[in-house]
Amino acid sequence: MRVLVIGRGTVGSALAKVLDLHHDVTTYDKKDVCFPAQRDFAVIHITIPFSKEYVEQIAELLKEFKATVVIVHSTIVLGIMERLKQNHPDISWYFSPVRGREADMEKDLQKLPVLIAPRLSDPLRTYLKTIARILYEFDNPDDLVMGKLLEVTWFGMNIAFAQQAKLICDSFGLDFKRAYTNYFHLSRVARDYNERPLNYMKRPIFVPGYVGGKCVIQDVQLMRDFLYGDPRLWNFIMDINDKFRGEKDAN
Numbered sequence: 001m002r003v004l005v006i007g008r009g010t011v012g013s014a015l016a017k018v019l020d021l022h023h024d025v026t027t028y029d030k031k032d033v034c035f036p037a038q039r040d041f042a043v044i045h046i047t048i049p050f051s052k053e054y055v056e057q058i059a060e061l062l063k064e065f066k067a068t069v070v071i072v073h074s075t076i077v078l079g080i081m082e083r084l085k086q087n088h089p090d091i092s093w094y095f096s097p098v099r100g101r102e103a104d105m106e107k108d109l110q111k112l113p114v115l116i117a118p119r120l121s122d123p124l125r126t127y128l129k130t131i132a133r134i135l136y137e138f139d140n141p142d143d144l145v146m147g148k149l150l151e152v153t154w155f156g157m158n159i160a161f162a163q164q165a166k167l168i169c170d171s172f173g174l175d176f177k178r179a180y181t182n183y184f185h186l187s188r189v190a191r192d193y194n195e196r197p198l199n200y201m202k203r204p205i206f207v208p209g210y211v212g213g214k215c216v217i218q219d220v221q222l223m224r225d226f227l228y229g230d231p232r233l234w235n236f237i238m239d240i241n242d243k244f245r246g247e248k249d250a251n
Contacts, residue, residue, distance in 0.1 A: 001127055002038070004028060004065055007047035010214065011073060011098045014105035015045060022130040028065075041067045043127065047098070049214075050076050050222070055083050062088060069124060071116070073098045075148055075219060077226050081141040094118065095141035097148035102214070117141040149228070152219040153237075159211055160237040163244060166208035176208070210244040217241060 001023045005016040008029035019025045026036050030048070044067040046058065054076065062070075071094045072081065085093045096116040100108025114128060117138035128135060138144055162180070169176040211217055217238060224234035 001042045002026070002040075003043045003045065004038075004041040004067070005045045005047065006061060006065075007049075007074075009047065009049070010102050010105055012045075012047035014100075014109055015047060015073070015098070017106055018109050018131050019045075023127075035064050039065055041065065043067060043069045043071060043124075045071050045073060047073045050074050050080075054080060055087065058084060059087060062091075068092060069094070071096050075152075075215070075222070076145055077149075077222055078142050078145055078228075081145065092121070092124075093141075094120070094124075095144050097144050099148075099151070115144055115147075117144050146228075149219055149223060152215050153223055153234075156211070156216040156220045156237045157233065159208075159216070160240050163208040163240045167240075167243070208244065211241050 003019055003023050003025055005012050005019065005025060005027045006029075008016075008027055008031075012027065012029070016025050016027050026038050026041070028036060044065060046061075048054075048057065051057070054074070068090075069092045070084075070088075072084070073096055075097070076095075081093055081095050085091075094116055096114060098105075098109070099112055099115070110131070111133065113134035113136055114132035115136045115138065116128070117140055119137045119139060120128065120135075125135065165180045166176045168174075169179050220234050220237050223229060224231050224238070
């Protein structure tokens with residue numbers, strides 16, 4: 001099948017490699033000097049970063065590229081999928097959050113279940129099963145939009161707790177590893193994690209340090225900017241992360 005991947009970042013590059021094992025793949029990135037010669041596709045995958053102009057950016061791209069099916073993989077906010085659908089009712093729109101570790105994105109894309117909404121047509125299900133071991137279909141795209149945000153910001157919340165613990169230990173002259181890491185390794189928290197591991201990745205180890213990257217803090221900021229939940233939690237995560245910024249700069 002002839003498909004297009006828009007965006008050549010970590011996710012887009014890995015997705016294109018996985019798709020290329022089974023399909024005729026073209027990629028496009030905003031840094032490209034010109035558009036590819038091929039403009040018509042069966043499926044378009046969108047991986048560009050979210051911004052306030054996201055819907056308008058997609059509209060401009062769809063002036064250049066044609067497809068009957070578009071799958072959005074970008075981390076977005078509530079209501080975006082409905083706006084895309086309203087603006088382009090001739091296209092079948094799907095949302096599928098990408099889940100995986102940045103360093104192992106290509107491997108994780110091939111081994112982790114694919115979550116997608118709304119429910120698939122038979123041809124699209126057949127297409128996705130060429131690259132996905134397990135498919136979970138949902139009715140409402142916004143369930144997955146919020147689920148992805150909550151999953152990533154959950155990591156941010158736990159890292160912020162470890163950062164807070166480090167600051168507390170330092171203020172009392174206590175060794176963080178002995179008071180936090182070693183203790184938790186023997187505590188009920190650690191036992192529960194070991195007995196009930198996450199089904200798609202190793203048990204996370206939360207350590208204090210500056211969080212850069214392209215996911216956690218950015219998603220926390222989206223939760224804050226779009227007024228999802230109590231802003232005090234999101235402000236706390238971002239503020240305490242800033243306290244560790246010097247540690248990264250020093251390294």
